Structure formats: structure tokens, C-alpha cells
Amino acid sequence: MATNPPVNEDPVKTAAPRRPGNQAPEMCLACGTCAAGCPLTGQDGFDPRKIVRLVLLEREQELIASDLPWLCTLCGKCEYACPMGINIVNIVRTLRGRVARDKVPGMIHKGVALCRQTGNNLGLPAEDFEFIITDVAEELAAEEEFADFKIAFDKPEANLLHTLHNKLVNTQNEDLVHWWKIFHVAGEDFTIPRENWEGVNWGLFSGDDEAMQLSVGRIVTHMEQLEIQNLMYPE
Amino acid sequence: MSTPNATAAQSPAIAVAGAGITGIHSALALAELGYRVKLIQQAPAVGGLLTQLDHQFPNNHCGMCRMLPLLDRDDGVQTCLRRGIYHDRIELLTAARIEAVAGSPGRLCVTVRQTAPGVQPERCDGCGACEAACPVSGPDDFNAGLTRRKAIYKPVPHQTVRVIDWQACTACGACAEACPRDAIQLEPQAHTIDLKNIALVVQTGGARLYDPGTTDLYGYGSLPNVVSALAFERILSSSGPYQGRLLRPSDRKAVQKIAWIQCVGSRNLTIGADHCARICCMVALKEALLAQRKIGPDTSATIFYMDLRTFGRDYQRYRDRVEAAGVRLVRCRVHSLQPAGAGDDLMLSYLDADGNLQDEVFDLVVLSTGMQPEQHHADWTTHEGVLVVDKHPELKDAADSVIAAGATVARAVKRLRDLHPQSLPHQPIEKIKEIPEDVLKQRPVVCLAVMPSAAGAPIDWDTIANRLGSLPFNIVMEQLESPPDSLAANRLLLAGSQTPAAMSALIGPWADTTGLPRAFLETVSLDGATTENAWQRLGPAIHRLHQRSQPAQHRQAMYDGALVIGGGPAGLTAALTLATNGIATTLVEKSDRLGGRTDQIRDLRLRDRIARTADAVRNHPALTVHLNSDVIHCRGPAGRFITQLRVGRKTQCAVFHGATILATGGHPALTENYGAGRHERIVPLHELTAAVDAPDSQINRQAPQHVVMIQCVDSREEPNNFCSRICCIKALNTALKIKQRHPATDITVLYRDLMTYGRHEALYTEARRRAVRFIPYDPARKPQVIVDDHAITIKGYDPLLAEPVSLTADWLSLATGVRPNPVDSLDALFGVTMTADGFVREADSKWRPVDTGREGVFVCGLARGPARAGDTLRQADAAAMRALRLLRRKTLQPSTATARLRPALCSLCASCVAACPHQARYLDAENRHMAVDAAACQGCGACVAACPNNATVLDGPTATDIMADLETAL
Structure with missing residues (x-):
């Protein structure tokens, strides 16, 4: 039951980051725009308006203990139409960040943990990665018009740093070829890092700012060390 | 010339910019007060937004014509205001806008840029051949783009004369070729006029409708069945795109399922719209009701809203009526619209009352578009001598526009007095020149004045003269170009070749110069006439004039004083405004002091102003104040009231006055609900507000932990089924003051619909920013207050x-709202009618908001309905101007068409009293017959029809006249 609000040291309503033009959740009109537009409203009790209202009442523990923050796809349809510009997406993400890490849904939790340790969400060793990439590149070079196609790993001063979605490395590596064909025909000077090549950041979804920062930092390091100006990030 | 008109022509005029409702009312009010007006309108027609709206709540009619003058009706043409404004003292400039203002007040020079209409109105007879010939076609703004129109078109369907849209015109010349009357001038376009001798400028309007095309999620502009509220008004209109049938644009399918989306372009910080557009909730309710009526039982009308802002006196009951008629109200703002399947239907998702997501398909969706957030006045409006009606333009209800106009006219009149103590008509309006009554009574002599325009071929005037000679009347024929100073006749028939409308416009100036009463003057248009046609038109007119008897009634002398009932903010303001205008005013106050409930007003500036007004009232030589006094009885018609007062409980005195202003005020209601009286910290809202404003109060000394506010206490439900308009704003102001002093105090507002209308929305925004909590409650599930061991607990949902x-509270405020002060038999004393809630009812809630149904009796302030202090003062000034319009006369001159009694035939049955819609019939006890209040009579003829003895007659064209006309025509 709602009562007068409790006292909280660092409530989500103030901790959740705001993008330019965003307003604090106090500004909520309770108008229902967000809930009326959300594709998940009504699924297992999900309702973005309720989430904002509970955060406003500093009843975030109820949310943190529930599955509600994990139902959201962070698509932002609610926030796009919110007449008050409330940072709904970041509120949900901040709530996720306050969930104990072992309570984070399995796959995301595992992916983030592996990425921290190994530099990619699959936990793939560098030699295995290099083998897969080289193998796929050789397959492409077997085609007549791509006979001279080669992958350059960690090439300094390349024009483009090419990171990869782990799905393309793991199960759908035939899709890599499409990119490379274009690059080859366009004469693009690109390179792939041997390590820390992960091109999706699951810290974003798990609300783990530290993991997110780590992943971003690794890419920045590559670009600084190899002196590369452009980045291809498939997320 | 030494005529009154010539004097008037030399006196400065007042320029009114904008001819929407505010502009029209300002212009008419100034003209009725005797001033000359230049009305400058940017559009090619007058009326503004209202020309496109056929129906106004609460009665769902138009009624704009109710703004027309009620006195001196002969000074203007009593016609639908959408067709134009025709008044002797108003010069209308359309398609014109002010570019610059120079000089000093009293002698301003106003530079106006005017676009030529392309059609000469004095030549055009409205045949429409030009429009048929025009090859250009473009979207018709009047129908909100739902239809197309030509480049030569009628700006408003009610007008006859067309104009050219120079932007669309290709100057191909087809219209000029088609015009049979050579009325079209294809040389554009604009010229600059310097209006000199302008005393003041009144700037009206400024609010513009929001363009929903910028709101991507509602698909306006790409989904054809998403229309603006204005377009829906056009769809409802019989002059609209589908002749009033409720069809939808895409496939002309008959519409059954309609949704209204509120707050489009309003209450949205992401587009900088920190405001409510005030009018849209009532507009949507009205549109839904009209749709429901038009379509019948199969309609499904749904309004999606956040707060339904029914903040006027009778609005809540209107909402109830609309709901009872089957309109569904859903409290959810709509996220987006999508096409439903392959057809033209629209899919909309919303949360229902239980929080479940629902998808629903509609035939048509109406966007309740508000106003553009950025509204700026032109630079010239800052020039000294320019009075701006609304510093911050807002969309307003017609009544608020009329009141704002009235208050601005009061400001203008005051400025004019300061500027021109002599030159403007502060003296009563009188016709200076008049033909003596005995001359009028003599045997009729008709002067046929032939204007040069009709003097030549093809009419053979010798033949006409011969025929005139054969008539059994005294007729003189003269060639005249302008009105002569003296006339060898006592009737005048003016014949010229201008159009009928142009000819009738000559009646005013010719009557004024010759001194003839207007009833004795007629015009005939000989436009395109042969000798035979001319004779057919002249003969009956001469016959009519000959038959016309002397004007209906002698003018009645007026009592020049005013009586104001009530010494609160409204009464004080009205009394001082009248006294400042030289009117001897008596102020009657029941209590022993002036000021009423000024202490309830939190705006210190206004409080100060009222205190200064009270001081001025006490010391003004033209004012008599009676404290501890009340009214015993009041009798007589407008202009001649005699009121008996009980003064100081013991003595009595009679006041002779021409007008009465009722300002009997109101008071905060008491309640027995929500634990009132059971705890010292459960207080009426106004007491909490007063405590917060008192530096030493308990609430200011000791920070409360929790404050709870309950809104709509005993309000918006029977028996007090109205919104008091002030409580939400007061509650939020109070909450913000508490937060300012004690930021940690937790404040919760329990509300139904938050009535922060217009700019007050920013207050709601600020309250949320300061973390005030808002919990809506349903009247069927009201919060419960539990007082236990000195603790206050509020249980709600x-x-x-x-x-x-469940909330605990250190303070609980109850917003009990406003009730009218009970005044014994106010209705019987002054012949006014009351609302169900005990407020004084206006003559017309939209167009005559401070008039009562009885001419000469006006109302303002809380006696009229709940109002904020600023509104009250504006109403008081507006009421004073309505009274002044009457009091500036020494006598009341009946207009041409006024009922007249033949006393010998009157049987005192009083059928006329019941029939009269203007309360113009009353019992003249002294003379033992039913009299006509000439000021109030509008010449409608209802009493003539009701009278069983033919004792009441109406002057003007009689049955005999009309039959004679028909006979000649045949």
C-alpha cells in the first residue's frame, strides 16, 4: 500500500541519467501516453507508467525484486512520445543496474561476465577467433573476383576499425562475407582486432555501467594505439 | 457643414486592430458610447475563428448577433455579424494590417497596409459569375482544407461580395470578362494608408491555433481521417464540406465511431507548450454531443483526455449532460495512431480505467488542437497609446473575450478622458439636429431625392414626374448629391443606382444631416432599372413613406445616476469606473465596511489596487456610499429605475437611477465532510493559504512533515454541481509557498480534474517539479479522513x-469552493433570473456575459459565478461600460422597430410579459396598462403576436406595406 514516501539516500528518480531535453520523473503527468504506446503493457503486469510512479514514490525495491525491469526491451517508444520528456529508458536501465548481478537474467549475465574476462561475450580465445575469421576470409578469396581478399589483424593506421557482433562470429559467420565484399569492392582499408573485438555492449542491457565502460574503453584503446579514425560498430 | 456628423468627423477616432470577437465587441462598445472607430482586420472578413464555428456550448447555437447594439439600433444594420459590421460610427478596413504607429496618444498616426479586394463592393451584386469562370483551384482554408476553392471566392459563405486571393490568382482575366457589372479590378494589390487623428489603438487577438502537422505520431496530414477540431466543426456545419452530413474525408463514408484526442499541442514540454489551451475540453464535449445528435443512437463518441477542464460556472453540468447522452470519456493520453488494416480506419491504443491496454478502431479521429506556444505582438504594440487586450494572447471562450474587450474599453475611455477633456463625446449622445415634432406630424410631404448616379438614361424622369403627379400625395422631386441642411418635406425617398446595400448605408448620414427620423427615410436602388422598373420600385416606397405615422414613442428622459449593489472588489471597481466617467453613483453595502472579501485575494498587487479603489470610492464627489444598507424594492424600466433603500437599518431613501449593477459577491463554502471541525489542522483551503502568507503562523514556524490537500470538496456534484475555478490554482500556489519555505515537506494533492486552465498550467508543472504529489480520486470513491489520537490519516485509492x-497529515486542507452570497429575493427585486446554484444568470452566457436578462441591470463578480480576482475586476469594468452606454444618454430614443401600446385596447392580461424574450414589457401601475421598456425592446414582435386585443403594434413595414409592395411587383 502506498504511504507517505520513505527516505532514500540515492533514489533511482535522481540517479537515472537524463539525456538533453529529458525531465525528471517528478514531472510525470500520469497521462498514460507511455503505457498506451508500449508494446509490452499488460504482459505479466508490465506498465511503464506504474514503473515511473513507483520510482517517484521511491518504491524501487519492489521493482528491483520483480521481473518487471527485465520485461522492457528498452525500445524507447514510451519516451519518444512522453509529453514531459521523462527519461523512462534510463530509469529502467538504472533499476536493472541495482539488481544483484547474480539475479540478472542468465544469458546477459553470462555474456557480460565473459566479456569482462575475455574481451568478447562468447569467451572465445584469440587463436580460435583468428582461425574462424581467416577461414571465412579464405572461403571468400576462393571466389574469382575476390581472389586477393585478405584480413589484416591489428593493422596500424588503417582507415576503419572493424568490430564484430559475436553472433556473426559464432553461428552466422557467412553474414560477415557481405560486409567484406562491399569493403573489398570499395577498396576500404579496414582492420580487425585480434582481441577485444566485441561489437555489442551488454552492459547497456544489464545496467552494468562499469562493464559498459570497460568495453568502450577497450575499443578506444585500439583506436588510439593503432591510430585509427573510423569505427564500425555493429550494435 | 454644421451637422453632428461633421463634428464627429473632426474628433479623433479609435483604431481597433483585429475583428475577432474581442475586436468586434470593442468596436461596437466604443461606437455605442459615441466614439468613432476604425476597425482594422487582417483577414478579408470579420469574425475571426468564430465564423468557422456554427455552434457554441452551452446552447449549441451560434448567437454572435447578440453582440449587436440593443440601443440605437438604427445606427447600424442589424445583420449576422459574419456578413460584416455596419454601424455609422465604425469604419471597417479588411485585408489590412497595422504596420506602424507614430505620434503621441490623442494624435497618433497609424500606418496601415491594405490589400485591394479585387472586387468593388459597391458594384458587385454577388451573382457569382466570376467564381464560376475562375480556372484556379486551391485548398479552402475556411473549410480547413477539406474542400477546394477558386482564386476569387467568398471569404465567408454568409457574405455576398467576393474577394481575390492574390497569391493564387494568375491574373488570367476570366473573372473580369465574366462579370456583368464591371466590378472586378485586376490590378493588385496593396497600398499604404496613413490614418491620422487616431486617439488610441486597441490591439486584440494574437492567439493562433496549433498546427498538428508537426506532431508526427498522430499522422495528421498523412492519414486523411485524422482531422483537426476546426475541420470537424466544418464537417458539422451545413455550410461545410459535406453540407452538414457527418462524412469522413477519405471515402465520404458516413461516420459512426469517432475519437477525440485532447491536448494536441498543449501540456507538452517537449514542444515548449507549458500551457493548456483553455477551450478544447468544452469544444470536444460540444462536438461529441453534436455528433451524437446528428448520427443518432448508433454513434460511438469517445474523448481521450487527461483532465477534463470544465472550469466555468455551468460547464460541469454540460459535461454531465454530454456523458448522459452516451459520450464516453476515457482518461488516457493517446500515444499514436495507425492505419487499421488496409482500409481507411484508424487504430488507437489506450489504457482503460482498470489499466488494461485496449486497441480500438475508429472511423474518424479529431485532434483537439490547442494554440501555438510562441505568441508575440508586433513591435508597434509597445508604442504609447496602444492598449493591448491580452499581453499574453490566449485562446478564450467567447464570454471571456467579450469581458476582456469590455474591460479594455473601460481603460480606453479613461485614457480618452485624460487626453481630451472636451473633444470626445463625454456628454450624452444626442442627435443635435432634429426636425421638430410638429413638422413631422403635419400632412406628409415626400421628397424624392434623385442622386446623380440615377438621374440620366435609361430612366425617363419626365414620365416618372408625370406619374408622381397623378398620385394623391404631396411629392417634391429634387436632384441631390448629398444631404441638404434643410428640406421642404417631412419624408425622404433617396433614389440612386448603387446596389441596395450601398443605398441603405446612406440612411444614417442622410437622417443625421436632415434631422429626419430614420423611419421617415427610405432608399431605392435603381440599379439596372428601366423607366418601368424604376416606377415599380418608387411607387410603393412613396406609398409606404406617406402612410408612415410619427415615430412610435416620445423619447423618455433618463435618470442619469447608477446604483451599485455590493461594496466588494467588483462593486467598488464598477462604482469607481462609473464615477470617473462623471456618473453620479450610489453604492449600497450590506455590511459596515467596504472591501468585501479582499482579504481572500492572495495577489498583493490586486489587493493593493482594490484598497486604493476603496479609498477613491470613499472620497469621490460623484459617489454616495451607504453602509449597513439594503434594497427594499426597485421599480421602473431601464433608464428610469426608482429604488427604495433602507439606510443604516432605520432611515429609508429613494434613488433615481438609469442603470443598476449587481455585485453581491460570494463567500467560501463551509463543509462538514472530511473531518472538518474535528481537528484544528483540518482547515478550509483559504485558511491554510492565509496561514502560509502570515509570517508568524504555526505552519511557517514549524516545518510540517506531511501536508495533504483534498480538492473539489462538496463541489462538481449535486447540489453544488459546478467548479469554483479558483481552488486548484490556490492549492498549487499554497503548496509551492510551503515547498519554498520547507522544501522537505511532503505535499500530496487529492484531486479529480486539475483545473489549471490556460497559463495556470505552468503552476501545475512547477508543483510537480517541486515534487508535489498528485493522486486523482473518483467521486464514487472519495478519500476517507480518520482523526485518531490527534493524528490525521487519509485513506484513499x-x-x-x-x-x-494511506497518508498521514500534519495539515489537511479542504477546497470547499465558492458560493454566491444569499440575497433575499434578488431576482424579484431586480427582475433577474438565477441559476440553479443561486448565481445571477446572464442574458446570454457567451455574448452578453455581464448583462442580465433585464436591460439596465448588469452583473459582475462572484454574484455572476466563480471567478478569480482579476476576472472579477475585468467583469466589473465591463459591466460599468455596459451601464455607461445607457447612462451617456439624456433620453432614450426608441428605434424604428419598437413595440408600441394602444393603451385604450389593453386589458392588462400580461400575455406580452410572458411572450417577451427581452423583459421589455411590464405593468405600468400608475397608468393602468402594460408598458413597453423602449430601451429593452428589440422589435421582435413576440408581444404583438401574443396580444389578444391588438393592443400592441410594431412600427416598421406593416402587413399593408408588404401587400402593397407585392401588388406593385406583380
């Missing part, structure tokens, strides 16, 4: 979280 709420 949060519909958004669908769970009970």
Missing part, C-alpha cells in the same frame, strides 16, 4: 497503481 493509499 490510487487508480494508477490500483492500490489503496
Whole structure:
């Protein structure tokens, strides 16, 4: 039951980051725009308006203990139409960040943990990665018009740093070829890092700012060390 | 010339910019007060937004014509205001806008840029051949783009004369070729006029409708069946795109399922719209009701809203009526619209009352578009001598526009007095020149004045003269170009070749110069006439004039004083405004002091102003104040009231006055609900507000932990089924003051619909920013207050979280609202009618908001309905101007068409009293017959029809006249 609000040291309503033009959740009109537009409203009790209202009442523990923050796809349809510009997406993400890490849904939790340790969400060793990439590149070079196609790993001063979605490395590596064909025909000077090549950041979804920062930092390091100006990030 | 008109022509005029409702009312009010007006309108027609709206709540009619003058009706043409404004003292400039203002007040020079209409109105007879010939076609703004129109078109369907849209015109010349009357001038376009001798400028309007095309999620502009509220008004209109049938644009399918989306372009910080557009909730309710009526039982009308802002006196009951008629109200703002399947239907998702997501398909969706957030006045409006009606333009209800106009006219009149103590008509309006009554009574002599325009071929005037000679009347024929100073006749028939409309416009100036009463003057248009046609038109007119008897009634002398009932903010303001205008005014106050409930007003500036007004009232030589006094009885018609007062409980005195202003005020209601009286910290809202404003109060000394405010206490439900308009704003102001002093105090407002209308929305925004909590409650599930061991607990329900709420409070405020002060038989004393809630009812809630149904009796302030202090003062000034319009006369001159009694035939049955819609019939006890209040009579003829003895007659064209006309025509 709602009562007068409790006292909280660092409530989500103030901790959740705001993008330019965003307003604090106090500004909520309770108008229902967000809930009326959300594709998940009504699924297992999900309702973005309720989430904002509970955060406003500093009843975030109820949310943190529930599955509600994990139902959201962070698509932002609610926030796009919110007449008050409330940072709904970041509120949900901040709530996720306050969930104990072992309570984070399995796959995301595992992916983030592996990425921290190994530099990619699959936990793939560098030699295995290099083998897969080289193998796929050789397959492409077997085609007549791509006979001279080669992958350059960690090439300094390349024009483009090419990171990869782990799905393309793991199960759908035939899709890599499409990119490379274009690059080859366009004469693009690109390179792939041997390590820390992960091109999706699951810290974003798990609300783990530290993991997110780590992943971003690794890419920045590559670009600084190899002196590369452009980045291809498939997320 | 030494005529009154010539004098008037030399006196400065007042320029009114904008001819929407505010502009029209300002112009008419100034003209009725005797001033000359230049009305400058940017559009090619007058009326503004209202020309496109056929129906106004609460009666769902138009009624704009109710703004027309009620006195001196002969000074203008009593016609639908959408067709134009025709008044002797108003010069209308359309398609014109002010570019610059120079000089000093009293002698301003106003530079106006005017676009030529392309059609000479004095030549055009409205045949429409030009429009048929025009090859250009473009979207018709009048129908909100739902239809197309030509480049030569009628700006308003009610007008006859067309104009050219120079932007669309290709100057091909087809219209000029088609015009049979050579009325079209294809040389554009604009010229600059310097209006000199302008005393003041009144700037009206400024608010513009929001363009929903910029709101991508509602698909306006790409989904054809998403229309603006204005377009829906056009769809409802019989002059609209589908002749009033409720069809939708895409496929002309008959519409059954309609949704209204509120707050489009309003209450949205992401587009900088920190405001409510005030009018849209009532507009949507009205549109839904009209749709429901038009379509019948199969209609499904749904309004999606956040707060339904029914903040006027009778609005809540209107909402109830609309709901009872089957309109569904859903409290959810709509996220987006999508096409439903392959057809033209629209899909809309919303949360229902239980928080479940629903998808629903509609035939048509109406966007309740508000106003553009950025509204700026032109630079010239800052020039000294320019009075701006609304510093911050807002969309307003017609009544608020009329009141704002009235208050601005009061400001203008005051400025004019200061500027021109002599030159403007502060003296009563009188016709200076008049033909003596005995001359009028003599045997009729008709002067046929032939204007040069008709003097030549093809009319053979010798033949006409011969025929005139054969008539059994005294007729003189003269060639005249302008009105002569003296006339060898006592009737005048003016014949010229201008159009009938142009000819009738000559009646005013010719009557004024010759001194003839207007009833004795007629015009005939000989436009395109042969000798035979001319004779057919002249003969009956001469016959009519000959038959016309002397004007209906002698003018009655007026009492020049005013009586104001009530010494609160409204009464004080009205009394001082009248006294400042030289009117001997008596102020009657029941209590022993002036000021009424000024202490309830939190705006210190206004409080100060009222205190200064009270001081001025006490010391003004033209004012008599009676404290501890009340009214015993009041009798007589407008202009001649005699009121008996009980003064100081013991003595009595009679006041002779021409007008009465009722300002009997109101008071905060008491309640017995929500634990009132059971705890010292459960207080009426106004007491909490007063405590917060007192530096030493308990609430200011000791920070409360929790404050709870309950809104709509005993309000918006029977028996007090109205919104008091002030409580939400007061509650939020109070909450913000508490937060300012004690930021940690937790404040919760339990509300139904938050009535922060217009700019007050920013207050609601600010309250949320300061973390004031808002929980809506349903009147069927009101909060419960429990007082236990000195603790206050409020148990309620949060519909958004669908769970009970329990709040403790150190202070609980109850917004009990406003009630009218009970005045014994106010209705019987002054012949006014009351609303169900005990407020004084206006003559017309939209167009005559401070008039009562009885001419000469006006109302302002809380006696009229709940109002904020600023509104009250504006109403008081507006009421004073309505009274002044009457009091500036020494006598009341009946207009041409006024009922007249033949006393010998009157049987005192009083059928006329019941029939009269203007309360113009009354019993003249002294003379033992039913009299006509000439000021109030509008010449409608209802009493003539009701009278069983033919004792009441109406002057003007009689049955005999009309039959004679028909006979000649045949």
C-alpha cells in the first residue's frame, strides 16, 4: 500500500541519467501516453507508467525484486512520445543496474561476465577467433573476383576499425562475407582486432555501467594505439 | 457643414486592430458610447475563428448577433455579424494590417497596409459569375482544407461580395470578362494608408491555433481521417464540406465511431507548450454531443483526455449532460495512431480505467488542437497609446473575450478622458439636429431625392414626374448629391443606382444631416432599372413613406445616476469606473465596511489596487456610499429605475437611477465532510493559504512533515454541481509557498480534474517539479479522513497503481469552493433570473456575459459565478461600460422597430410579459396598462403576436406595406 514516501539516500528518480531535453520523473503527468504506446503493457503486469510512479514514490525495491525491469526491451517508444520528456529508458536501465548481478537474467549475465574476462561475450580465445575469421576470409578469396581478399589483424593506421557482433562470429559467420565484399569492392582499408573485438555492449542491457565502460574503453584503446579514425560498430 | 456628423468627423477616432470577437465587441462598445472607430482586420472578413464555428456550448447555437447594439439600433444594420459590421460610427478596413504607429496618444498616426479586394463592393451584386469562370483551384482554408476553392471566392459563405486571393490568382482575366457589372479590378494589390487623428489603438487577438502537422505520431496530414477540431466543426456545419452530413474525408463514408484526442499541442514540454489551451475540453464535449445528435443512437463518441477542464460556472453540468447522452470519456493520453488494416480506419491504443491496454478502431479521429506556444505582438504594440487586450494572447471562450474587450474599453475611455477633456463625446449622445415634432406630424410631404448616379438614361424622369403627379400625395422631386441642411418635406425617398446595400448605408448620414427620423427615410436602388422598373420600385416606397405615422414613442428622459449593489472588489471597481466617467453613483453595502472579501485575494498587487479603489470610492464627489444598507424594492424600466433603500437599518431613501449593477459577491463554502471541525489542522483551503502568507503562523514556524490537500470538496456534484475555478490554482500556489519555505515537506494533492486552465498550467508543472504529489480520486470513491489520537490519516485509492493509499497529515486542507452570497429575493427585486446554484444568470452566457436578462441591470463578480480576482475586476469594468452606454444618454430614443401600446385596447392580461424574450414589457401601475421598456425592446414582435386585443403594434413595414409592395411587383 502506498504511504507517505520513505527516505532514500540515492533514489533511482535522481540517479537515472537524463539525456538533453529529458525531465525528471517528478514531472510525470500520469497521462498514460507511455503505457498506451508500449508494446509490452499488460504482459505479466508490465506498465511503464506504474514503473515511473513507483520510482517517484521511491518504491524501487519492489521493482528491483520483480521481473518487471527485465520485461522492457528498452525500445524507447514510451519516451519518444512522453509529453514531459521523462527519461523512462534510463530509469529502467538504472533499476536493472541495482539488481544483484547474480539475479540478472542468465544469458546477459553470462555474456557480460565473459566479456569482462575475455574481451568478447562468447569467451572465445584469440587463436580460435583468428582461425574462424581467416577461414571465412579464405572461403571468400576462393571466389574469382575476390581472389586477393585478405584480413589484416591489428593493422596500424588503417582507415576503419572493424568490430564484430559475436553472433556473426559464432553461428552466422557467412553474414560477415557481405560486409567484406562491399569493403573489398570499395577498396576500404579496414582492420580487425585480434582481441577485444566485441561489437555489442551488454552492459547497456544489464545496467552494468562499469562493464559498459570497460568495453568502450577497450575499443578506444585500439583506436588510439593503432591510430585509427573510423569505427564500425555493429550494435 | 454644421451637422453632428461633421463634428464627429473632426474628433479623433479609435483604431481597433483585429475583428475577432474581442475586436468586434470593442468596436461596437466604443461606437455605442459615441466614439468613432476604425476597425482594422487582417483577414478579408470579420469574425475571426468564430465564423468557422456554427455552434457554441452551452446552447449549441451560434448567437454572435447578440453582440449587436440593443440601443440605437438604427445606427447600424442589424445583420449576422459574419456578413460584416455596419454601424455609422465604425469604419471597417479588411485585408489590412497595422504596420506602424507614430505620434503621441490623442494624435497618433497609424500606418496601415491594405490589400485591394479585387472586387468593388459597391458594384458587385454577388451573382457569382466570376467564381464560376475562375480556372484556379486551391485548398479552402475556411473549410480547413477539406474542400477546394477558386482564386476569387467568398471569404465567408454568409457574405455576398467576393474577394481575390492574390497569391493564387494568375491574373488570367476570366473573372473580369465574366462579370456583368464591371466590378472586378485586376490590378493588385496593396497600398499604404496613413490614418491620422487616431486617439488610441486597441490591439486584440494574437492567439493562433496549433498546427498538428508537426506532431508526427498522430499522422495528421498523412492519414486523411485524422482531422483537426476546426475541420470537424466544418464537417458539422451545413455550410461545410459535406453540407452538414457527418462524412469522413477519405471515402465520404458516413461516420459512426469517432475519437477525440485532447491536448494536441498543449501540456507538452517537449514542444515548449507549458500551457493548456483553455477551450478544447468544452469544444470536444460540444462536438461529441453534436455528433451524437446528428448520427443518432448508433454513434460511438469517445474523448481521450487527461483532465477534463470544465472550469466555468455551468460547464460541469454540460459535461454531465454530454456523458448522459452516451459520450464516453476515457482518461488516457493517446500515444499514436495507425492505419487499421488496409482500409481507411484508424487504430488507437489506450489504457482503460482498470489499466488494461485496449486497441480500438475508429472511423474518424479529431485532434483537439490547442494554440501555438510562441505568441508575440508586433513591435508597434509597445508604442504609447496602444492598449493591448491580452499581453499574453490566449485562446478564450467567447464570454471571456467579450469581458476582456469590455474591460479594455473601460481603460480606453479613461485614457480618452485624460487626453481630451472636451473633444470626445463625454456628454450624452444626442442627435443635435432634429426636425421638430410638429413638422413631422403635419400632412406628409415626400421628397424624392434623385442622386446623380440615377438621374440620366435609361430612366425617363419626365414620365416618372408625370406619374408622381397623378398620385394623391404631396411629392417634391429634387436632384441631390448629398444631404441638404434643410428640406421642404417631412419624408425622404433617396433614389440612386448603387446596389441596395450601398443605398441603405446612406440612411444614417442622410437622417443625421436632415434631422429626419430614420423611419421617415427610405432608399431605392435603381440599379439596372428601366423607366418601368424604376416606377415599380418608387411607387410603393412613396406609398409606404406617406402612410408612415410619427415615430412610435416620445423619447423618455433618463435618470442619469447608477446604483451599485455590493461594496466588494467588483462593486467598488464598477462604482469607481462609473464615477470617473462623471456618473453620479450610489453604492449600497450590506455590511459596515467596504472591501468585501479582499482579504481572500492572495495577489498583493490586486489587493493593493482594490484598497486604493476603496479609498477613491470613499472620497469621490460623484459617489454616495451607504453602509449597513439594503434594497427594499426597485421599480421602473431601464433608464428610469426608482429604488427604495433602507439606510443604516432605520432611515429609508429613494434613488433615481438609469442603470443598476449587481455585485453581491460570494463567500467560501463551509463543509462538514472530511473531518472538518474535528481537528484544528483540518482547515478550509483559504485558511491554510492565509496561514502560509502570515509570517508568524504555526505552519511557517514549524516545518510540517506531511501536508495533504483534498480538492473539489462538496463541489462538481449535486447540489453544488459546478467548479469554483479558483481552488486548484490556490492549492498549487499554497503548496509551492510551503515547498519554498520547507522544501522537505511532503505535499500530496487529492484531486479529480486539475483545473489549471490556460497559463495556470505552468503552476501545475512547477508543483510537480517541486515534487508535489498528485493522486486523482473518483467521486464514487472519495478519500476517507480518520482523526485518531490527534493524528490525521487519509485513506484513499490510487487508480494508477490500483492500490489503496494511506497518508498521514500534519495539515489537511479542504477546497470547499465558492458560493454566491444569499440575497433575499434578488431576482424579484431586480427582475433577474438565477441559476440553479443561486448565481445571477446572464442574458446570454457567451455574448452578453455581464448583462442580465433585464436591460439596465448588469452583473459582475462572484454574484455572476466563480471567478478569480482579476476576472472579477475585468467583469466589473465591463459591466460599468455596459451601464455607461445607457447612462451617456439624456433620453432614450426608441428605434424604428419598437413595440408600441394602444393603451385604450389593453386589458392588462400580461400575455406580452410572458411572450417577451427581452423583459421589455411590464405593468405600468400608475397608468393602468402594460408598458413597453423602449430601451429593452428589440422589435421582435413576440408581444404583438401574443396580444389578444391588438393592443400592441410594431412600427416598421406593416402587413399593408408588404401587400402593397407585392401588388406593385406583380
